Amino acid sequence: MRRPLVGALATLLLTGAGTATAVAAPSAPAPAPAPAKSTAKAVDFAGTVALSNCSGSLIRLPSSADNDPALVLTNGHCLETGMPGPGDVVVDQPSSRTFSLLNSTAGKAGTLRASKVAYATMTDTDVTLYQLNSTYAQIKKNYRIDALNLSTDRPAAGTAIKVVSGYWKKIYSCNVDGFVHELHEGDWVWKDSLRYTPSCNTIGGTSGSPVVDVNTGKVVAVNNTGNENGERCTENNPCEVDENGNVTVRKGINYAEQTYGIAKCITKGNRVDLSLDGCALPKP
Numbered sequence: 001m002r003r004p005l006v007g008a009l010a011t012l013l014l015t016g017a018g019t020a021t022a023v024a025a026p027s028a029p030a031p032a033p034a035p036a037k038s039t040a041k042a043v044d045f046a047g048t049v050a051l052s053n054c055s056g057s058l059i060r061l062p063s064s065a066d067n068d069p070a071l072v073l074t075n076g077h078c079l080e081t082g083m084p085g086p087g088d089v090v091v092d093q094p095s096s097r098t099f100s101l102l103n104s105t106a107g108k109a110g111t112l113r114a115s116k117v118a119y120a121t122m123t124d125t126d127v128t129l130y131q132l133n134s135t136y137a138q139i140k141k142n143y144r145i146d147a148l149n150l151s152t153d154r155p156a157a158g159t160a161i162k163v164v165s166g167y168w169k170k171i172y173s174c175n176v177d178g179f180v181h182e183l184h185e186g187d188w189v190w191k192d193s194l195r196y197t198p199s200c201n202t203i204g205g206t207s208g209s210p211v212v213d214v215n216t217g218k219v220v221a222v223n224n225t226g227n228e229n230g231e232r233c234t235e236n237n238p239c240e241v242d243e244n245g246n247v248t249v250r251k252g253i254n255y256a257e258q259t260y261g262i263a264k265c266i267t268k269g270n271r272v273d274l275s276l277d278g279c280a281l282p283k284p
Contacts, residue, residue, distance in 0.1 A: 001077045001126075001185070001207055001225050001236065041217030045106040047148040048166035048210060049099040054078035055167040056099065057210035058112070058139070059219060060147040061266045066137040068270040069115065070147060072099055072130040073259070074208030075224050076122040083122060086187045089284040090120040091272065095130060101145055106169035109143040119265075119272045123282045124191045125257045126224040128208075129272065148210055151218035152263045155194065160214040163196075163223050163256070167205040174200035183255055184247075185225055185238035194221045194256045195240075202226055202254045211256045219259060226254030 049056045049072055056074035064071075077083045080097050084090060095114040103109040113133050120128040132139075136147055155161070155176050163172040174197040183193040194211070196202075202209070202223055211221035230251035231237035238255060240248040265272055265279035274283045 001075070001083075041214065043162045043164065043171065043212050043214060043217065044104040045102040045164060045166065045169065045171075046104040046145055048102050048164050049074075049112065050102065050166040050169075051078060051097070051099060051208065052080075053167075053205070054207040055165045055205065055209040055223070057164070057166070057208075057219060058101065058145070058147040059150045059210070060136060061150055061263045061270070062152060063263070063266060063268065064136065064147075064270055066140075067135050070112075070132040070134060070136050070139055071118065071270055072112065072114070072132060073150070073210065073219070073222055074128050074130070075222060076120050076126045076128050077224070078208050079117065079120050079128050084120055085122075086189070087123055087282075088121065089123065089282050090117055090128075091274075091284060093117040093120075097130065099130075100166070101139070101143060102166050102169070103143075103145060106166075109145050112139070119281065121282050122188050122190075124189070125281070126188075126190055127222060127257060127259070127262070129262075131270065148212070149218045150259055150263060151213060151216060151220045152260055153220075154258065154260050155213060155220040159220075161196075161200075161220070162212045162214060163200050163202055163206065163209050164212060165202070165206040165209045165223075167209075168203070170206075172200040172202055172206075174198070177253075180240045180255065181243050182241040183225070183238050184233045184241055186233070186235055190224075190257055192258055194258055195250075196254045196256070198252065200254055201252070221256035221258050223254070223256045227251050
């Protein structure tokens with residue numbers, strides 16, 4: 001997991017997935033058609049946030065209204081109460097966590113405060129959604145910052161993306177290299193993860209950064225991990241496991257968790273409702 005202090009992480013156990021292991025060299029960047037200048041979106045820091053140990057973003061869904069309590073998206077392993085264990089799901093947990101809201105040039109526009117953890121898990125995906133004590137309209141009035149829009153579309157291989165870290169105030173540029181059936185790291189398993197081409201060489205502290213589609217300007221994933229040392233399925237060394245159980249290790253390659261399915265779990269008032277038709281997020 002991409003966090004700034006390795007000592008803050010619990011020691012993770014090796015997972016014994018599959019029987020065959022392949023060590024893959026970093027793949028070359030996937031070619032992507034250059035978007036038309038009239039449709040490409042400028043990607044900057046506006047709407048991103050810095051946490052005490054991670055990055056994140058102020059997001060809104062297609063169903064979100066201006067007067068709804070705003071949401072912040074980051075990783076499950078960035079949760080202030082500690083990383084959820086395999087199978088754990090946190091819903092409606094009180095929180096007063098604060099976030100530094102950034103403007104387009106990575107300056108601090110203001111401080112946002114959570115009212116609760118609306119949802120968090122590290123099972124199948126690696127996500128936390130914080131509900132804030134302010135609305136989108138209030139944030140716009142006070143700080144002149146709009147939330148980032150969460151895409152409801154699955155990204156395609158080759159898509160040009162940017163990973164925007166509020167913690168480090170740094171933007172990484174690359175492409176979607178492909179998708180991973182299962183990504184194993186320690187005791188955790190993430191499904192249908194997004195793999196970057198090598199130029200997104202994210203580091204600790206970039207956990208929770210929004211992954212933005214350059215063509216649409218929308219968030220398509222949340223940055224969460226990378227293989228640092230070439231180890232197999234260990235802490236900070238995730239491995240890829242295919243449908244047949246074969247394991248591939250890609251040293252130096254980094255990953256994100258797709259977010260297009262989140263919208264199917266959000267109802268009126270920006271409320272998380274895991275019983276909605278089509279909602280595939282793990283339930284408690």
